[in-house]
Each structure stands twice: as C-alpha cells, then as structure tokens.
Amino acid sequence: MHFLIVRKADSDSEAGAPVTRELVDAMAAYCDELAVQGRFHAGEGLKPSRDGVRVHFTAGREPVLTDGPFAEAKELVAGFSVIEADSMDDAVAWVKGWPTEDANGHAEIELRPIGCPGGLSNFGDPAEDESGRTRYIVMLKANARSETDWNPGPEILGRMAEANRAGHEAGYLIAGNGLSSSRHARRVRFSKGQPQVFDGPFAEIKEMVAGFWVLRVDSLDDVIAWTRTYPFPDGDDARLEIRPLYDMEELLAPLA
Incomplete structure (x- = not known):
C-alpha cells in the first residue's frame, strides 16, 4: 500500500525559515530506513503559502484567484512524502520515529492512503529534473461529497484519465494521486518528541486535500491555464490551492 505523509505547516514553515544541517542530516538518516528497501518514493517541500x-x-470556468498567505497555518501543508507500507499501522509506526530536530519535537503529521475512490490510476514522479522549470503542486480541496469516498462515475473518470495521459505524455504533468477520505486517515501530533495518534475522520473538511497533481511548467500562469480545462470531478465547483515546490539546491542554499 502507498501512503501520503503530510507534514503540516507551522509558523516556521510559513515564514520560510531556513533548514538546519541537523535537520537535513536527521531527515536523511530517517528516510534512508525506507529508501534502502525501495519503499520511499517521494519527499517534497512546499514553499510558504505567501507564494501560493x-x-x-x-x-465559464473563469478562475478567481486569492493570493496567499493564508491564515489557518496549522491546516496548511508544508511538505509531503510518498511511502510504501504493509498497512496504516505500519505507516504510523514509521511516522512515530519522526526526527525531533523537526519543529523542535512538535511536528504534526497526517497519513492518508493513496488511491482514488473511483479507481483512477495514480501516475508519475514529482521529483525535480534538469529542466530548470518550476514544479507546482495543485491540491484539490476536499468537500462533504469527497469525504464520503464519492465515485464520480466512468464518464468523468474517463475524461480525467485522458487528461492525465495527455499531460503526462506532453511532459508538463509529472504526477497525480487521488486520496481516500479522512475517515481512513491518521494524525500523529508530537509534543516534546512524544507522539500521540488520532484517528479520522477530521472536522476541518475545507482545509483537507482530496487529491493532487504536480506540474513542471514555466510559470504560475501556465498552471492557472491548465486548471481552466482540466476535468476536475467537481467541475466548476472545484476549489484548488497551488503552491510551488522547493528544489533541492534552493532548500539547501542556507547551508552552503
């Protein structure tokens, strides 16, 4: 099974605080546990919401934009990983070992099973390459319907599959994943490095994510143009959050 590991935002991540050598080394050692087994599939940081x-x-699918920053920092996403585990319990056991160097031992992590309730295939790899183009994550915000694990049906799913295929073959749509509802999720909240686990579902529906795509394009305008034509399951009622992803050179620049 594949799981999305979401590192929730906090005041430091929203301020764009630079990483420390201690944190980078601790996270690298921590992730190596799964990487050597081929079960660590992605790890990405999102730029602060002021950049989103x-x-x-x-x-008529005319986009209306609200610029960041956004107020509800504790419900925003600061980073994500994709891992493979035998079960949710196994994924939670891994997360319980989250390095205390992150957030001074007060990180909050959400775990979500990856998989579209309607069976649409996940695809791609969000990792950076040598192109130099910025990567953007487009997060489809949850609603009461997606929280029921709603299946939009073969017509909509077929249009989504075709749009995914076309964008992926064209090289700008590099990854996409659907998520099951938060009733299948867990949260791990750390206090002074000690984990406490909470079972879903969670109440703050409007701030949760029902699925995401990663695009590698020249500008935010290109992402907005893509959203105008993509056949989201909610159609014109879709609510999206778009954030640029860090590249490794930029993330580690303060350590140079």
Whole structure:
C-alpha cells in the first residue's frame, strides 16, 4: 500500500525559515530506513503559502484567484512524502520515529492512503529534473461529497484519465494521486518528541486535500491555464490551492 505523509505547516514553515544541517542530516538518516528497501518514493517541500494562490471558478470556468498567505497555518501543508507500507499501522509506526530536530519535537503529521475512490490510476514522479522549470503542486480541496469516498462515475473518470495521459505524455504533468477520505486517515501530533495518534475522520473538511497533481511548467500562469480545462470531478465547483515546490539546491542554499 502507498501512503501520503503530510507534514503540516507551522509558523516556521510559513515564514520560510531556513533548514538546519541537523535537520537535513536527521531527515536523511530517517528516510534512508525506507529508501534502502525501495519503499520511499517521494519527499517534497512546499514553499510558504505567501507564494501560493487559491482558485475557484465562476461561470465559464473563469478562475478567481486569492493570493496567499493564508491564515489557518496549522491546516496548511508544508511538505509531503510518498511511502510504501504493509498497512496504516505500519505507516504510523514509521511516522512515530519522526526526527525531533523537526519543529523542535512538535511536528504534526497526517497519513492518508493513496488511491482514488473511483479507481483512477495514480501516475508519475514529482521529483525535480534538469529542466530548470518550476514544479507546482495543485491540491484539490476536499468537500462533504469527497469525504464520503464519492465515485464520480466512468464518464468523468474517463475524461480525467485522458487528461492525465495527455499531460503526462506532453511532459508538463509529472504526477497525480487521488486520496481516500479522512475517515481512513491518521494524525500523529508530537509534543516534546512524544507522539500521540488520532484517528479520522477530521472536522476541518475545507482545509483537507482530496487529491493532487504536480506540474513542471514555466510559470504560475501556465498552471492557472491548465486548471481552466482540466476535468476536475467537481467541475466548476472545484476549489484548488497551488503552491510551488522547493528544489533541492534552493532548500539547501542556507547551508552552503
């Protein structure tokens, strides 16, 4: 099974605080436990919400943009990983070992099983390459319907599959994953390095994520243009958050 490991934002991540050598070394050693087994598939950091936008649509799929930063820091996403584990319990056991160097031992992590409730295939790899183009994550925000593990049906799923295929073959849509509802999720909240586990579902539906795509394009305008035509399961009612991803050179620049 594949799981999305979401590191929730905090005041430091929202301020764009530079990473420390201690944190980089601790996270590298921690992730190596799964990487050597071929079960660590991605690990990405999101730039602060001040660099992002939220999108909703008017009639005719005209995008309406709200610039960041966004107020509800504790519900924002600061980073994500994709791992492989035998079960949710196994994934939680791994997360319980999260390095105390992160957030001074007060990190909050959400675990979500990866998989579209309708069976749409996940695809791609969000990792950076040598192109130099910025990577953006487009997060489809959850709603009451997605929290029921709603299946949009073969017509919509077929249009989504075709759009995914076309974008992936064109080279700009590099990854996409659907997520099951938060009733299948867990949260691990650390206090002074000690984990406490909470079972879903979770109440703050409007801040949760139902699925995401990663695009490698020249500008935010290119991402906005893509959202105008993509057949989201909620159609014109889709609510999106778009954030640029860090590249490794930029993330580690303070340590140079």
